[in-house]
Amino acid sequence: MKKVLSIVLAIAMIATMSVVSFAAAGSASKEAVGAFDAIDVTATYASGEKVPSYLIDLEWENLAFTYTSTNETWDTDEYKWVASVGGSWSAAIEDAVTVTNHSSVGVTAKAAYASAEGYEAAIGTIDTELKTLGIGGAADSSVAYDLSMSGTLPQGTEDAVIGTVTITIADIVDGE
Amino acid sequence: MSKHVNQENNRKKKRWMLAALILLLLLLITSCSVTIWSLFFRDTTPTLAPDYAPQEIEPNATPTPEEDQDDEKLEQSQGGGSVSISYTKEVIVDLSDEMISLNFTNPTRSNQDMVVQVFIHGSVVAQTKRLPPGYELKKLELLDSANLSAGGYEGKFVISYYNNDGEKAVVKTEIPLTVKVQE
Numbered sequence: 001m002k003k004v005l006s007i008v009l010a011i012a013m014i015a016t017m018s019v020v021s022f023a024a025a026g027s028a029s030k031e032a033v034g035a036f037d038a039i040d041v042t043a044t045y046a047s048g049e050k051v052p053s054y055l056i057d058l059e060w061e062n063l064a065f066t067y068t069s070t071n072e073t074w075d076t077d078e079y080k081w082v083a084s085v086g087g088s089w090s091a092a093i094e095d096a097v098t099v100t101n102h103s104s105v106g107v108t109a110k111a112a113y114a115s116a117e118g119y120e121a122a123i124g125t126i127d128t129e130l131k132t133l134g135i136g137g138a139a140d141s142s143v144a145y146d147l148s149m150s151g152t153l154p155q156g157t158e159d160a161v162i163g164t165v166t167i168t169i170a171d172i173v174d175g176e
Numbered sequence: 177m178s179k180h181v182n183q184e185n186n187r188k189k190k191r192w193m194l195a196a197l198i199l200l201l202l203l204l205i206t207s208c209s210v211t212i213w214s215l216f217f218r219d220t221t222p223t224l225a226p227d228y229a230p231q232e233i234e235p236n237a238t239p240t241p242e243e244d245q246d247d248e249k250l251e252q253s254q255g256g257g258s259v260s261i262s263y264t265k266e267v268i269v270d271l272s273d274e275m276i277s278l279n280f281t282n283p284t285r286s287n288q289d290m291v292v293q294v295f296i297h298g299s300v301v302a303q304t305k306r307l308p309p310g311y312e313l314k315k316l317e318l319l320d321s322a323n324l325s326a327g328g329y330e331g332k333f334v335i336s337y338y339n340n341d342g343e344k345a346v347v348k349t350e351i352p353l354t355v356k357v358q359e
Contacts, residue, residue, distance in 0.1 A: 051264065054263050054264065054265065055260065057258070057259070058260075059256070060257050062253060062255025062256045063347070097347060102260075164347070165347045166350055167348075167349050167350070168350045169350075170352050171352075
């Protein structure tokens with residue numbers, strides 16, 4: 001009798017072991033030993049300081065002009081041709097200088113013409129208004145300047161540098 | 177009588193010798209002054225960029241990274257020019273080693289050499305030799321004549337361009353800068 005009872009009890013104990021396998025997944029409570037909820041780890045991307053990067057293209061045409069005097073007369077005292085007052089310059093050069101901004105920020109461009117020493121009577125005209133160029137790739141990131149000449153040129157001038165065009169590139173200041 | 181004539185002659189000789197000595201002394205003082213002035217006080221600061229490109233490439237310049245070297249050249253009209261310039265607007269002057277830290281590049285796609293001058297208050301404080309396309313500049317020597325003290329200054333780059341024949345272009349560029357001078 002005792003043997004039978006022992007065997008039955010042993011079988012019953014073995015049978016209860018399988019009950020654990022029917023436990024639902026994740027049903028362990030926080031109070032249960034060794035069980036924790038997943039803790040989210042978060043992160044945020046914060047941009048570092050952006051240092052403006054400047055890249056400017058500058059293109060210019062052959063800035064050569066011809067001055068034709070009205071007529072010249074023969075000086076019988078000096079034995080040479082002397083230019084009369086008045087003359088004309090060759091046509092203005094369109095898009096003489098083009099500035100294109102490829103920078104990470106908008107910039108301003110300002111053109112100026114300065115006569116070379118000895119050629120102050122030859123006057124170069126270029127748009128000196130401050131231009132705003134948009135950020136690189138923008139529709140307004142480029143500007144082109146025309147250049148024209150007026151005044152007079154000393155007789156005998158040949159292939160001389162009579163002036164310089166300066167383009168100043170600067171940041172856009174508030175209000176411009 | 178002859179004794180009196182001799183004395184007179186001697187006096188005249190002495191006067192001539194004295195005059196000659198004074199003249200030589202004046203000449204010596206003048207030549208010393210000119211020498212001292214030319215050695216220590218003469219202003220040798222270049223203010224104009226050269227009319228022709230310097231032969232020598234700027235020794236502080238280095239080739240741009242390889243990925244920039246293959247860039248296509250800008251278009252350029254006959255007799256004209258085209259350049260690209262890359263830079264940052266802040267430069268730092270270190271007075272202890274008389275060097276300027278800067279970022280300036282003549283990208284490969286440019287068609288002209290450059291000479292870059294750094295101006296502060298109308299004076300050139302640094303000037304490069306020839307900077308060909310495909311070269312960048314991170315440092316530059318301060319000119320001996322630069323007279324700066326620690327602090328902030330408004331300055332500018334003045335960039336002149338030169339074609340393949342070394343002829344200076346009739347176009348140049350100016351770029352305002354912020355200059356920080358430190359001991």
